[in-house]
Amino acid sequence: MRSSVCSRRRFVLMGGLAAAALLQACGGAAPTAVPKPTEAPKPAAAAPAPSGTPTAGAAAASTTAPPAGSATAPAAAATQSAGAAATTAPAPAVIPTYTRAAGRSIQLKYWSQLQPETQRWKDNLVVINSFMEKNPDIYVTTEHPAFADFDTKLVTAARAGTPPDMSEVADSFPQLAKGGYLVQLDPFVQDIKLDLKDYYAGKLSTCYVDQKLYALPITADCRALFYNVKLLKDAGVEQPPKSWDELVDVAKKVTKNGVYGWGVQGGNQGFMICEQFSAFFIQNDGQIISDDQKKAMTDQPEWITGATFWQELTTKHKVTQPSAATDDQNAMYALFAQGKVAMFPSGPWGRPNVIDANKNLKFGEDFNVSVLPYPRDKHPGTCQGGWLQSIWSASKVQDAAKKLLAHYHTPENIAQEAASSMPTRASSTKFKPFNDPWYDPYWQTMPFARAPVPTMAAGAEIGTALYKLLQSMLLGQQTAEQAGKTFAQDVNTRILPKYASSDAGSGCGCLTV
Amino acid sequence: MSAPAPVVPRGRWVTYRQLYPYLLVAPALCVLALVLLYPFVDGVWISFHEDTLMSQSRPFVGLQNYRTVFAIPQFGMVLRISLTWTLGSVLGEAVLGGAVAVALNRPFRGRGVFRALLLVPWVMPPVVTAVIWRWLYHAEFGVVNQLLEPLGLFPPKENWLGDPNTALWAVIAANVWRGFPFWMTMILAGMQAIDPEIYEAARVDGARGWQLLCYVTLPNLRIVLTITSILSFVGNFNNFTLIYAMTEGGPVDSTKILPIFIWENAFKFTRFGEAAALATFFAVVMAIAILVYARALRLRSRDA
Numbered sequence: 001m002r003s004s005v006c007s008r009r010r011f012v013l014m015g016g017l018a019a020a021a022l023l024q025a026c027g028g029a030a031p032t033a034v035p036k037p038t039e040a041p042k043p044a045a046a047a048p049a050p051s052g053t054p055t056a057g058a059a060a061a062s063t064t065a066p067p068a069g070s071a072t073a074p075a076a077a078a079t080q081s082a083g084a085a086a087t088t089a090p091a092p093a094v095i096p097t098y099t100r101a102a103g104r105s106i107q108l109k110y111w112s113q114l115q116p117e118t119q120r121w122k123d124n125l126v127v128i129n130s131f132m133e134k135n136p137d138i139y140v141t142t143e144h145p146a147f148a149d150f151d152t153k154l155v156t157a158a159r160a161g162t163p164p165d166m167s168e169v170a171d172s173f174p175q176l177a178k179g180g181y182l183v184q185l186d187p188f189v190q191d192i193k194l195d196l197k198d199y200y201a202g203k204l205s206t207c208y209v210d211q212k213l214y215a216l217p218i219t220a221d222c223r224a225l226f227y228n229v230k231l232l233k234d235a236g237v238e239q240p241p242k243s244w245d246e247l248v249d250v251a252k253k254v255t256k257n258g259v260y261g262w263g264v265q266g267g268n269q270g271f272m273i274c275e276q277f278s279a280f281f282i283q284n285d286g287q288i289i290s291d292d293q294k295k296a297m298t299d300q301p302e303w304i305t306g307a308t309f310w311q312e313l314t315t316k317h318k319v320t321q322p323s324a325a326t327d328d329q330n331a332m333y334a335l336f337a338q339g340k341v342a343m344f345p346s347g348p349w350g351r352p353n354v355i356d357a358n359k360n361l362k363f364g365e366d367f368n369v370s371v372l373p374y375p376r377d378k379h380p381g382t383c384q385g386g387w388l389q390s391i392w393s394a395s396k397v398q399d400a401a402k403k404l405l406a407h408y409h410t411p412e413n414i415a416q417e418a419a420s421s422m423p424t425r426a427s428s429t430k431f432k433p434f435n436d437p438w439y440d441p442y443w444q445t446m447p448f449a450r451a452p453v454p455t456m457a458a459g460a461e462i463g464t465a466l467y468k469l470l471q472s473m474l475l476g477q478q479t480a481e482q483a484g485k486t487f488a489q490d491v492n493t494r495i496l497p498k499y500a501s502s503d504a505g506s507g508c509g510c511l512t513v
Numbered sequence: 514m515s516a517p518a519p520v521v522p523r524g525r526w527v528t529y530r531q532l533y534p535y536l537l538v539a540p541a542l543c544v545l546a547l548v549l550l551y552p553f554v555d556g557v558w559i560s561f562h563e564d565t566l567m568s569q570s571r572p573f574v575g576l577q578n579y580r581t582v583f584a585i586p587q588f589g590m591v592l593r594i595s596l597t598w599t600l601g602s603v604l605g606e607a608v609l610g611g612a613v614a615v616a617l618n619r620p621f622r623g624r625g626v627f628r629a630l631l632l633v634p635w636v637m638p639p640v641v642t643a644v645i646w647r648w649l650y651h652a653e654f655g656v657v658n659q660l661l662e663p664l665g666l667f668p669p670k671e672n673w674l675g676d677p678n679t680a681l682w683a684v685i686a687a688n689v690w691r692g693f694p695f696w697m698t699m700i701l702a703g704m705q706a707i708d709p710e711i712y713e714a715a716r717v718d719g720a721r722g723w724q725l726l727c728y729v730t731l732p733n734l735r736i737v738l739t740i741t742s743i744l745s746f747v748g749n750f751n752n753f754t755l756i757y758a759m760t761e762g763g764p765v766d767s768t769k770i771l772p773i774f775i776w777e778n779a780f781k782f783t784r785f786g787e788a789a790a791l792a793t794f795f796a797v798v799m800a801i802a803i804l805v806y807a808r809a810l811r812l813r814s815r816d817a
Contacts, residue, residue: 152780155566159785175566175783266675268761323652325675325764331651340653457567461782471764475677 104139106400111143111167113150113387119352120420127417131407138400165395166404168387169215171460176390177209178457183391183398185213185405192406198425200446202384206455215388216409217424218417222449223275223345223382224441225372226354229365231259231342240343240370244309247343247373251319254342262313263344264324265332266474273463274383275329276345277470278452281306282381283374288466289491293456296491298484307473307480315476325474333357336367345372345382348442349420363438371441384449386424422446458499462491553796559789566783578790587766587774595750595770598685602749603742605689610696615726617697618704628701635694643758646687650674674760677767684759684768691755692748696741703737704730739810743803750799771795 110128114121121144128140143164145153151170157163158172158181169176176182189196194216196204203220207213227240235253251261266272281287286303289296297303314320321327321341333350335341337357346353351369355361374380389408391401407413414423415431422442423429433439453459453466469487472478478486560578562571582588617628634642649656652672661667673683707730715729731738753772756762762769762777775795779788 155780155783158566171781172566172783178567179565180569181566266764321653322670323672323675325672326647326652326760335653464777464781468763468765475675475764477765 104137106138106397108138108140108166108397108400108404109143109164110140110404111145111150111154111164113145113147113168113170115144115147116142118420120349120417123419124417127408127413128404130413131404134407135400135403138397138403140404161394163392163394165397166389166391166401168218169390170387171463173215173388173390174209174455174457174459177212177214181393182214183393183395185216185391188402188405189213189216192402194406194409198411198427200384200424200426202450203386203424206451207388209455215390216405217386217388218408218414219421220384220386220424220446220449221347221422222384222442222445223279223347223372224369224445225343226336226346226350226367226369227343228336228339228341228367231339235342240368241373242371243373243376245376248313248317248319251313251343252317255319259340259342260321260335261319261342263327263332263335263341264314264320264474265327265329265344266324266471267326267328267331272470273452273466274385277307277310279345279372279382280310282383282448282450282452283372283378285378288453289456289462291454293454294496296462296488296496298491299488300484304481304484307484311473311476311480314474325471329353337361347385348422348439351438352420369438369441371444379448380445381448381450382445383452384446385451386422456499458495461495461498465490465495556789557793559785560793562786564784564786564789566785571786574786578786579794582778582787582790582794587769590766591769591771591774594681594766594768597681598688598752598756598768598770599746599750601682601685602688602692602752603745605685606692606696606745606749607738607742609689609693610698611700613693613697614700614704617701631697632694634691635698637691639691639752639754640758642687642691643755646683646690647674647759650683675764677765680760680764680767684756687759688749688752688755692745695745695748699737699741700734703734707733735810739807743806746802746806747799 112121112124114124128142132138132140150168151172154163154167154169154176155172158176158179163181169182173182199217200220203217207215207217225240231254232238232240232250235250237250237253241247241250247262254261264272265275278288281303284302284306286300286306287297288303298307314324321335323331323335327335330353332341332344332346333353334357336344337354351363354367355363361367371380372382389405391398391405395401408417409425411425411427412431414425415428415434418424418428419433422439423431423434428434429443453463456462465487469483473480473483559571561573561575563574563577564571613631617624617631648654650673652658652670652675655673657673658667658669658671661671662669671679673679711729711733712725715725720728751772752770753776756768756770757773757776760768762773771791772795775788775791778784778791
């Protein structure tokens with residue numbers, strides 16, 4: 001007689017099938033296909049924002065940038081000539097499927113914090129592939145340490161004597177330069193006649209240590225105000241706020257029924273400082289460290305006024321979300337995309353990330369971007385982020401690395417690799433997507449954007465202390481004035497003296513735009 | 514015809530036999546020395562030198578790095594948080610793991626499935642655990658608030674990881690969830706090794722319930738509990754990933770434990786000498802704690 005009881009094997013099989021069906025039903029779309037040759041580069045960036053301070057992120061990944069000129073021909077030309085470039089898109093994001101070719105005698109190791117699956121890396125890969133096409137003897141391999149651990153990986157590799165030939169550099173850049181790990185680039189820049197005046201001065205200045213050039217910037221970004229059009233209209237507001245007063249007024253009107261007017265992402269270190277806090281003292285002509293890098297300026301009225309305004313949005317006006325102290329960038333996109341937060345600042349990469357968090361949202365209709373509000377008698381201004389590239393002294397193929405660096409830094413290639421962020425050269429802005437009107441708030445802000453903490457050996461320790469300070473302000477443990485004075489004393493008496501010998505003479509005027 | 518075997522004097526042959534086992538383990542000892550002893554000695558060596566990423570030379574500075582790190586205002590607070598984190602985690606894991614082990618030691622339908630499912634938190638990567646718990650604790654979307662708010666015991670939309678008063682306990686709870694299956698497995702294995710006749714004899718003598726647990730089960734689990742608590746203490750004191758991925762040591766340093774403090778000094782501030790001094794201090798504290806604990810347990814065992 002056939003038993004009606006389900007056997008264990010059948011039970012497990014049925015369970016497996018059910019799980020598979022559930023996964024299939026809940027699973028996302030298939031992996032994004034490689035863009036067709038006719039597609040312009042998308043301004044999409046799945047990568048975290050290129051701020052100065054790495055934060056928690058994805059797992060490490062490693063891949064190899066395929067070399068050019070081998071068995072499989074490239075699908076399309078990777079770059080355009082400069083002459084044909086005006087107002088047209090840079091090279092389409094085509095990723096040829098090369099294999100390792102015989103006859104490439106030079107292997108060049110390049111490390112990037114961009115993860116291989118991101119659009120930003122695909123934009124970079126176009127540049128690298130076009131380089132290999134032009135240089136059939138050079139084979140570029142790439143590694144992509146996790147974004148959160150990128151700086152740790154650089155420091156470890158430097159100490160172990162196993163650095164790459166060329167890489168992006170992060171927080172440890174001044175230490176690496178001072179320690180002799182990076183190649184001084186002034187002679188190289190003169191050799192290739194690179195027009196440094198074409199770079200944004202604020203960003204370029206962060207590449208100098210002890211008045212010597214040790215890096216070149218590949219992205220230079222600033223922030224703008226993202227606002228939810230519908231939430232503002234529902235509160236009777238037709239235009240986004242332009243001044244601090246209007247920001248408070250609009251945020252108060254919007255804050256009701258579980259919706260918050262102003263989003264704070266207080267959870268991941270550098271982003272908290274860079275994404276929004278620094279904007280308010282930069283707009284008010286405040287500084288964290290003096291131009292000569294010899295003292296903290298957080299006890300000055302310019303800084304205190306900006307910091308107080310930022311703090312009171314949370315502690316006095318109560319227009320920020322309850323999870324402000326812990327929300328990271330992804331949480332902020334989710335809160336904004338779901339209509340829980342009406343306004344927050346972000347770089348251009350925020351647009352695709354918001355749409356990723358809610359596919360029903362349409363840019364222009366549901367949400368839009370404007371200049372971040374600033375005091376009526378002052379000027380716009382935000383943090384200036386971005387990434388730098390350096391060549392390592394231990395490299396045995398420095399000539400090849402210099403060739404790659406020179407190739408990267410043509411106006412059209414800068415436009416290509418920065419297509420999901422912002423370029424560092426003024427002449428790159430004529431290319432798509434940077435000539436799109438939606439970038440206008442960014443271009444209006446860019447001349448006033450600057451790094452919150454200058455390039456200095458003590459920078460990482462100052463940034464960490466600042467993060468702690470901001471969290472205490474956000475939680476209402478102390479006023480901005482108290483916090484600023486305590487911080488200034490700590491920096492002046494404990495942190496700066498430790499670095500006094502190493503930072504002496506390194507004044508690069510990084511805060512001067 | 515082969516040559517006769519060399520005559521080995523009796524005394525020397527015995528010496529060779531005595532040496533033989535050591536020769537067999539020598540390769541493994543060499544590898545261990547290379548991967549464990551060398552880094553430790555090198556770390557201690559670095560702690561006596563001024564060593565930063567910018568150093569062109571690394572001069573000997575004696576105990577200067579130790580003096581510097583002990584003078585950091587945060588140092589005492591970091592030690593206190595580390596101890597709270599470790600003891601809270603060990604205690605929570607032991608209680609929860611023990612309770613679940615007692616429950617699973619009784620036969621019931623589906624026990625095998627439960628045992629397997631309860632191991633999931635332990636085998637899960639700490640970063641995944643951190644992401645899950647971050648969302649569980651989220652003030653706006655978190656399940657924890659949705660469950661607790663109707664009870665009215667806590668303020669609405671409590672930000673568990675964003676409040677310095679609750680953050681440490683919140684990460685300890687997540688760590689207990691992650692670590693209790695280890696205790697459960699060890700205690701369960703220990704309980705199943707206890708001879709059932711001892712229980713029968715105790716029952717004949719009139720022992721029931723708690724008496725069986727206190728006078729039969731726990732004394733027989735002493736060795737298992739000693740080993741498990743030492744391993745758990747070491748594992749939790751060394752734990753870096755979970756707390757870093759959940760709070761990065763914040764808010765306002767309220768969850769900054771010693772491993773995060775060391776990492777910050779080494780890789781963020783690139784002050785390797787000071788970080789090595791902290792790590793050496795950390796290793797000494799661990800060694801002393803384990804020695805004292807093991808000795809105390811051995812004495813209690815002898816007394817019993």
